Amino acid sequence: MQHLADRYGHGPVQLAEIAGAQNIPAKFLTVILSELTRYGLVDSRRGRDGGYWLAIAPIDISYGDLIRIMRGSLALVPCASRFAHEKCKNCVEEGDCRTRALMLDVRDRTAQLLDGVRLSDRIELVPAFEAEGPVNDTGNDTGT
Amino acid sequence: MQHLADRYGHGPVQLAEIAGAQNIPAKFLTVILSELTRYGLVDSRRGRDGGYWLAIAPIDISYGDLIRIMRGSLALVPCASRFAHEKCKNCVEEGDCRTRALMLDVRDRTAQLLDGVRLSDRIELVPAFEAEGPVNDTGNDTGT
DNA sequence: CATATTGTCAACAAAATTGGTTGAGAATAG
DNA sequence: CTATTCTCAACCAATTTTGTTGACAATATG
Numbered sequence: 001m002q003h004l005a006d007r008y009g010h011g012p013v014q015l016a017e018i019a020g021a022q023n024i025p026a027k028f029l030t031v032i033l034s035e036l037t038r039y040g041l042v043d044s045r046r047g048r049d050g051g052y053w054l055a056i057a058p059i060d061i062s063y064g065d066l067i068r069i070m071r072g073s074l075a076l077v078p079c080a081s082r083f084a085h086e087k088c089k090n091c092v093e094e095g096d097c098r099t100r101a102l103m104l105d106v107r108d109r110t111a112q113l114l115d116g117v118r119l120s121d122r123i124e125l126v127p128a129f130e131a132e133g134p135v136n137d138t139g140n141d142t143g144t
Numbered sequence: 145m146q147h148l149a150d151r152y153g154h155g156p157v158q159l160a161e162i163a164g165a166q167n168i169p170a171k172f173l174t175v176i177l178s179e180l181t182r183y184g185l186v187d188s189r190r191g192r193d194g195g196y197w198l199a200i201a202p203i204d205i206s207y208g209d210l211i212r213i214m215r216g217s218l219a220l221v222p223c224a225s226r227f228a229h230e231k232c233k234n235c236v237e238e239g240d241c242r243t244r245a246l247m248l249d250v251r252d253r254t255a256q257l258l259d260g261v262r263l264s265d266r267i268e269l270v271p272a273f274e275a276e277g278p279v280n281d282t283g284n285d286t287g288t
Numbered sequence: 289c290a291t292a293t294t295g296t297c298a299a300c301a302a303a304a305t306t307g308g309t310t311g312a313g314a315a316t317a318g
Numbered sequence: 319c320t321a322t323t324c325t326c327a328a329c330c331a332a333t334t335t336t337g338t339t340g341a342c343a344a345t346a347t348g
Contacts, residue, residue: 169307169308169309171308171309171310172307172308175308175309189315189316190314190315190316191314191315191316192316192317192318193316194317
C-alpha cells in the first residue's frame with residue numbers, strides 16, 4: 001500500500017515491481033492485491049502496461065482505515081471493537097471484565113494515533129535497532 | 145491473574161475455583177497456571193489445602209509487565225519491541241520501514257497506558273455493549 | 289486476428305499457532 | 319498410607335497464516 005501510495009498519480013504499478021520492493025513472492029502478492037482490489041482500496045488493469053494503483057487518494061485514507069478494512073477492527077480482542085463488536089468466547093460478563101476495559105482504552109489510543117496518519121503522510125523513520133553488536137548493554141533498558 | 149490478585153493475602157486459591165470463575169476447563173487452566181508459576185508470577189502448593197497465589201504483590205505488577213512476561217513483548221510486530229527486539233521476516237530494511245515507525249508509536253502508547261495500571265488497581269468497568277437490540281442504529285458510530 | 293503481457297481467482301497445501309486433552313507423577317495434610 | 323491438589327511432557331484437533339498451482343480473462347500491439 002505504501003508503495004502504491006508513493007506511486008499515486010503515476011499510472012499502474014506492476015505486481016513484479018511491488019513484489020521486488022516488498023521482498024515477497026509474486027504469486028502470493030497476487031492474492032493480497034486481489035483482496036485489496038475486492039475491498040475497493042486498489043484498482044487494477046490487466047494486460048500489457050497493466051498493474052495496480054490506489055483507488056483512493058492517499059490523503060483520503062488513514063492507517064486506521066486500512067487496518068479496519070483489512071482486519072475488521074483496530075481492537076486486539078473482539079469485545080474491544082467499537083464497530084465490529086463481538087463477544088469473546090469463554091469470557092466473563094462483559095460489563096465485569098477488567099481486561100476488556102483496558103483493551104478498550106488501548107484500542108482508543110491506537111485509533112487516535114492511526115486515524116491521524118494518512119497514507120500520504122511523510123512518516124518519521126526510526127533508525128534500525130542496533131543488533132548483535134560487540135557489547136549490547138548500552139544502557140538502553142527502555143522496556144519491551 | 146485478576147482472580148488471584150483479588151484473593152491476594154488470603155492464602156492459596158484452588159484450581160477448581162479459578163476455573164469456575166473464569167469459565168475455562170480446569171485441565172487447561174493447569175497448563176496456564178503452571179506456566180505462570182514457572183514464570184515466577186505465581187506460587188503454588190500441592191496437596192490438601194494447596195493452590196495458587198500471586199508471588200508478587202498486586203501493587204507491584206502492572207498489566208504491561210504481565211504481557212511482557214507472558215507474551216514476550218507489548219509490541220504488535222517483533223521489530224517494534226523495545227526490549228525483545230527481533231527482525232520481522234520478509235521485511236524491508238528496518239530503518240526504512242514506515243510500518244515499523246508507526247508500530248513503535250503504538251507500542252509506546254500501549255506501554256504508557258498498561259504500565260500505569262497495576263493488578264491492584266480498581267479498573268473503571270465499561271458497560272457491556274448493547275447487542276442485538278430491536279433497532280441498533282442508536283447513533284453511536286464511534287468507529288471500529 | 290494472434291500473441292505476449294498482466295491481473296483474477298478458486299483450490300490446494302505446508303507450517304505455525306491456538307486451544308485443549310491425557311495420563312503418569314510428585315508433594316502435602318491428615 | 320490415603321486423599322487431595324498441583325506438575326509436566328506428550329499428544330491432538332481446529333484454525334490461521336503463508337504460501338503455491340494452474341486455468342482463465344482482459345488488454346495492448348503488430
